[in-house]
Amino acid sequence: MAEVIVVGGGVGGMVAALLLARGGHRVALHERLDRLGGKLAERERAGFVFSLGPSLLTLPEVFRELGVARELVELDELCRYRFADGSELRAYRDPDRMAAEVDRLAPGEGAAWRAFHGWAANCLEASRRTFFAGPLGRRPERARIGDLLAVAPGRTLDGLARRFFRDPRLRQYVGRYATYAGSSPYRAPAALGCVPAIEHGDGGWYVPGGLPRLADDLAGLLIDAGVEAHTGSEVTGVLAGRSAVSGVVLASGERVSADAVVVNADAAALYGRLLPDDRRLRRIGRLGPSSSAFLLLAGVEGRTGGLPHHSVVFSADYRREFGDIFERRRPPEDPTIYIGCSAVDDPSQAPAGAENWVLLVNVPAGDPGRWPMTPDAYRDLVLERLARRGHDLSGRLRFVESFTPADLRDRYGAWGGAIYGTAYRGAFAPLRRPGNRGPRRGLYLVGGSAHPGGGLPLVAMGGRIVASLVEEDLPARRGTRVR
Numbered sequence: 337m338a339e340v341i342v343v344g345g346g347v348g349g350m351v352a353a354l355l356l357a358r359g360g361h362r363v364a365l366h367e368r369l370d371r372l373g374g375k376l377a378e379r380e381r382a383g384f385v386f387s388l389g390p391s392l393l394t395l396p397e398v399f400r401e402l403g404v405a406r407e408l409v410e411l412d413e414l415c416r417y418r419f420a421d422g423s424e425l426r427a428y429r430d431p432d433r434m435a436a437e438v439d440r441l442a443p444g445e446g447a448a449w450r451a452f453h454g455w456a457a458n459c460l461e462a463s464r465r466t467f468f469a470g471p472l473g474r475r476p477e478r479a480r481i482g483d484l485l486a487v488a489p490g491r492t493l494d495g496l497a498r499r500f501f502r503d504p505r506l507r508q509y510v511g512r513y514a515t516y517a518g519s520s521p522y523r524a525p526a527a528l529g530c531v532p533a534i535e536h537g538d539g540g541w542y543v544p545g546g547l548p549r550l551a552d553d554l555a556g557l558l559i560d561a562g563v564e565a566h567t568g569s570e571v572t573g574v575l576a577g578r579s580a581v582s583g584v585v586l587a588s589g590e591r592v593s594a595d596a597v598v599v600n601a602d603a604a605a606l607y608g609r610l611l612p613d614d615r616r617l618r619r620i621g622r623l624g625p626s627s628s629a630f631l632l633l634a635g636v637e638g639r640t641g642g643l644p645h646h647s648v649v650f651s652a653d654y655r656r657e658f659g660d661i662f663e664r665r666r667p668p669e670d671p672t673i674y675i676g677c678s679a680v681d682d683p684s685q686a687p688a689g690a691e692n693w694v695l696l697v698n699v700p701a702g703d704p705g706r707w708p709m710t711p712d713a714y715r716d717l718v719l720e721r722l723a724r725r726g727h728d729l730s731g732r733l734r735f736v737e738s739f740t741p742a743d744l745r746d747r748y749g750a751w752g753g754a755i756y757g758t759a760y761r762g763a764f765a766p767l768r769r770p771g772n773r774g775p776r777r778g779l780y781l782v783g784g785s786a787h788p789g790g791g792l793p794l795v796a797m798g799g800r801i802v803a804s805l806v807e808e809d810l811p812a813r814r815g816t817r818v819r
């Protein structure tokens with residue numbers, strides 16, 4: 337049995353801890369905040385509940401296989417996209433229904449959507465056999481010769497959208513998937529186009545009571561598996577000799593020894609602070625930070641007829657919007673606005689007759705002190721743009737609360753507020769992320785900033801990959817120690 341310390345109780349850290357404990361290792365998890373879940377966090381105010389992070393669950397079987405037994409709710413409408421010309425696209429899981437919707441929006445493009453969906457499903461299968469199957473640098477056992485071609489190397493996501501669609505609105509809809517990874521469709525690889533195949537294959541799901549209940553369920557499983565979970569316990573350093581790790585230092589000054597340390601904190605925080613390594617930190621810096629978010633939590637009076645759980649209100653000029661975020665590094669003047677309203681499916685999320693709106697705008701990571709306008713002025717701009725695009729909340733707002741990238745940085749410990757880790761830039765971006773094995777024996781990385789990347793199911797898969805690496809290096813059965 338090995339002694340394993342997990343630094344951070346996000347989904348990646350919790351899944352790694354769970355599987356290692358079930359595999360017979362002694363596992364202690366240290367989380368600096370007073371609750372587990374990381375970005376699966378919420379804010380309650382005056383009877384309104386707001387998710388501060390994930391709002392859509394995909395690939396629910398990844399969590400069911402871990403033992404999460406909670407009944408989940410499948411969304412009928414995955415998302416409603418509203419374009420700058422006022423037209424709308426309703427996305428449904430069923431490919432026939434979706435193709436019909438696309439044809440209704442842009443006659444003749446339904447067949448193009450089917451072709452796109454076929455490409456995305458192929459790309460997803462290839463990714464499952466290769467990229468998602470194990471750590472970077474290892475030859476995937478089930479890989480096929482055509483897998484590299486299936487992910488369209490050399491194309492950007494926007495290039496992929498242009499290959500399939502003539503209608504600019506449909507190109508914008510495809511480009512939106514780059515933002516799931518905090519990236520720009522004009523720089524991100526086409527491989528991110530596999531994400532819609534997940535939504536149209538396995539659906540989009542809601543966790544009753546809010547997505548943070550998933551973290552509560554995982555926390556319960558950790559207790560059952562015998563993981564020692566310490567909340568309010570920050571790790572300030574990883575102890576290591578020249579070749580192997582030997583434990584961690586806690587903020588209290590206590591040193592705790594271990595055979596293996598699994599870091600679920602941001603990779604930049606590991607190499608910048610916990611175990612300084614300038615070369616690796618520079619390499620992460622060269623990849624560039626992901627975007628961040630400007631979040632508005634709004635308690636809204638009354639019910640909005642026909643409002644779905646998830647909506648996206650697009651900007652008029654997508655290229656300019658991403659130029660603002662990734663080149664000019666300022667919040668977009670004409671932002672795309674995501675609206676999440678869980679009260680649509682769950683009355684526990686807002687007082688009777690009211691709605692809990694989460695508005696999310698993609699903005700650059702970094703200090704909002706450098707923005708050309710104050711966060712309050714930007715809040716007003718977002719609400720004004722929303723009103724112009726059909727959602728006028730004036731007269732209906734009970735309150736509105738803003739979270740800037742600096743607030744999210746402090747809350748999530750995310751590098752400069754880069755809440756998705758590094759951006760995906762260039763054809764091989766997924767392969768250039770920090771790997772799961774660290775530079776010392778017994779050191780591992782898991783979570784959104786490491787391979788295989790962010791999104792709840794993917795960080796859970798990362799937890800599985802890391803647990804299998806630890807098991808390979810320190811098999812529980814033989815009681816081998818690294819030192």
Ligand SMILES: Cc1cc2nc3c(=O)[nH]c(=O)nc-3n(C[C@H](O)[C@H](O)[C@H](O)COP(=O)(O)OP(=O)(O)OC[C@H]3O[C@@H](n4cnc5c(N)ncnc54)[C@H](O)[C@@H]3O)c2cc1C
Nearest residue numbers: 344346348368374375390391392571601783784790791792
């Ligand atoms: C606004 C937003 C919306 C999103 N929407 C979705 C969505 O709809 N669907 C989806 O699937 N994904 C979504 N995501 C992505 C998803 O939230 C993340 O991929 C996932 O939660 C990241 O998990 P993680 O394992 O990387 O850990 P994190 O959630 O980043 O947690 C890391 C934990 O480590 C702790 N920690 C850090 N440093 C230390 C230290 N030194 N000592 C102790 N503890 C430490 C932190 O406090 C934190 O709890 C969204 C993300 C954001 C930010």
